[in-house]
Amino acid sequence: MSRLIADVIVIGAGIIGCSTAFHLARQKNVRVIVVEKGALASGMTKRSGALIRAHYPHPVEARLALASVNFFRAWKEIVGGTCGWTPTGLVITAGENDAAELRAQVAQLQTLGADTRLLTPADLSELEPAARVDDLALAAYEPAAGFVDPALATQTLAARAKDLGVAFRTGTLVKNIRVQHNRVAGVETNAGPIDALAVVITAGPWSDRLLKPLHAPLGLRAQRAELAFFDRPAALKAGHCAFEDWTTGARFRPHTFGLTMGGLNAPDHESETNPDAFDEGIAPGFIAAVQARLAARLPALAHARYVRGHAGVYDQSADGHAILGHVPQIPGLYVAAGFSGAGLALAPAVGACLSELATEGEASTVDVRALGMDRLAMIAVPSAK
Numbered sequence: 266m267s268r269l270i271a272d273v274i275v276i277g278a279g280i281i282g283c284s285t286a287f288h289l290a291r292q293k294n295v296r297v298i299v300v301e302k303g304a305l306a307s308g309m310t311k312r313s314g315a316l317i318r319a320h321y322p323h324p325v326e327a328r329l330a331l332a333s334v335n336f337f338r339a340w341k342e343i344v345g346g347t348c349g350w351t352p353t354g355l356v357i358t359a360g361e362n363d364a365a366e367l368r369a370q371v372a373q374l375q376t377l378g379a380d381t382r383l384l385t386p387a388d389l390s391e392l393e394p395a396a397r398v399d400d401l402a403l404a405a406y407e408p409a410a411g412f413v414d415p416a417l418a419t420q421t422l423a424a425r426a427k428d429l430g431v432a433f434r435t436g437t438l439v440k441n442i443r444v445q446h447n448r449v450a451g452v453e454t455n456a457g458p459i460d461a462l463a464v465v466i467t468a469g470p471w472s473d474r475l476l477k478p479l480h481a482p483l484g485l486r487a488q489r490a491e492l493a494f495f496d497r498p499a500a501l502k503a504g505h506c507a508f509e510d511w512t513t514g515a516r517f518r519p520h521t522f523g524l525t526m527g528g529l530n531a532p533d534h535e536s537e538t539n540p541d542a543f544d545e546g547i548a549p550g551f552i553a554a555v556q557a558r559l560a561a562r563l564p565a566l567a568h569a570r571y572v573r574g575h576a577g578v579y580d581q582s583a584d585g586h587a588i589l590g591h592v593p594q595i596p597g598l599y600v601a602a603g604f605s606g607a608g609l610a611l612a613p614a615v616g617a618c619l620s621e622l623a624t625e626g627e628a629s630t631v632d633v634r635a636l637g638m639d640r641l642a643m644i645a646v647p648s649a650k
């Protein structure tokens with residue numbers, strides 16, 4: 266059997282891998298193979314809350330988010346088909362303690378061109394009459410925010426990439442990344458080797474399993490995070506804004522079929538979890554805990570019927586920000602991971618940047634050098650094979 270050869274191998278067919286493949290296929294005349302151990306979107310992408318917004322505190326992540334929001338909104342023209350884009354607007358709330366931080370975040374986002382503005386509690390009452398506001402000092406409002414169907418978005422990106430010539434090898438595990446003469450040479454899979462000039466790791470919380478043998482770990486922590494879905498009561502049937510509620514610690518948004526989906530801003534499970542073997546259900550106590558926080562902002566949700574829930578795994582980086590760029594000391598190897606609970610919203614622009622990095626050596630969609638792996642100062646010299 267002849268040996269498989271690609272210009273670029275993408276490891277992982279979640280939203281970020283499929284976005285990368287789409288951009289590579291669309292912009293460059295390159296042979297691309299995506300290798301995925303499961304099915305398309307079978308990792309954290311299918312479990313995502315998929316809230317799409319520009320409100321990121323890190324300026325580079327905010328730039329990626331801004332480019333991505335526009336991409337999601339213009340999906341039909343750029344990709345074709347649909348990503349299930351549903352506009353909701355996003356409200357971020359702050360009490361006395363974090364009002365200054367929110368004010369600064371809004372000011373920074375405005376300088377980057379984001380449509381976001383500060384609201385007084387009275388303004389918020391007018392915008393969202395169902396919301397309790399007496400505990401708030403301030404809010405921010407981003408009208409262009411919304412949500413997508415994460416599996417559908419991934420599948421349409423993959424379908425378009427396939428149309429443009431990308432090969433997908435699903436059900437194929439990358440066992441290791443091959444390094445020869447101190448640069449990447451391809452991958453070894455359970456179906457044989459594939460040679461390539463460049464390899465892009467978009468393997469979410471599994472990324473370190475591929476990087477540790479190269480002595481280049483990202484230091485990701487895999488943390489379980491849960492989402493619960495509630496039947497919206499009659500008072501909220503028409504829907505509501507999405508909320509990132511700094512005051513209660515909850516993040517929630519309307520969902521399709523008259524539901525409201527909610528989770529916590531930061532997972533409250535400190536222990537590491539195994540992304541191949543974790544409890545995909547809801548932990549005892551989570552439903553009541555999250556519902557109490559949702560009802561603290563939208564009191565009509567206090568007795569909403571719990572419908573279902575699921576858990577996923579955040580790939581948490583050491584400083585809480587995405588890791589995006591080349592793997593130092595292994596030319597030809599690139600990575601995007603560490604997005605924690607916020608990678609879906611960045612995926613279109615991250616894919617564009619990875620495509621540029623892999624083919625041109627630097628990203629032009631957004632200057633992502635500040636998100637590079639070298640900031641983590643964790644890299645040891647890889648052993649040459």
Ligand SMILES: Cc1cc2nc3c(=O)[nH]c(=O)nc-3n(C[C@H](O)[C@H](O)[C@H](O)COP(=O)(O)OP(=O)(O)OC[C@H]3O[C@@H](n4cnc5c(N)ncnc54)[C@H](O)[C@@H]3O)c2cc1C
Nearest residue numbers: 277279281302308309310313314316439469577608609610
């Ligand atoms: C509960 C939850 C809620 C979230 N909510 C939001 C939100 O509201 N907004 C937002 O922006 N983000 C959110 N996120 C984060 C977002 O979903 C992720 O950042 C994003 O889906 C990551 O995409 P990915 O393609 O990097 O990873 P994944 O979707 O995990 O894809 C990685 C793929 O790599 C494959 N893979 C791994 N190792 C190998 C290997 N060795 N060989 C072959 N294939 C391999 C896996 O099977 C997997 O399919 C949430 C995440 C979770 C868990």
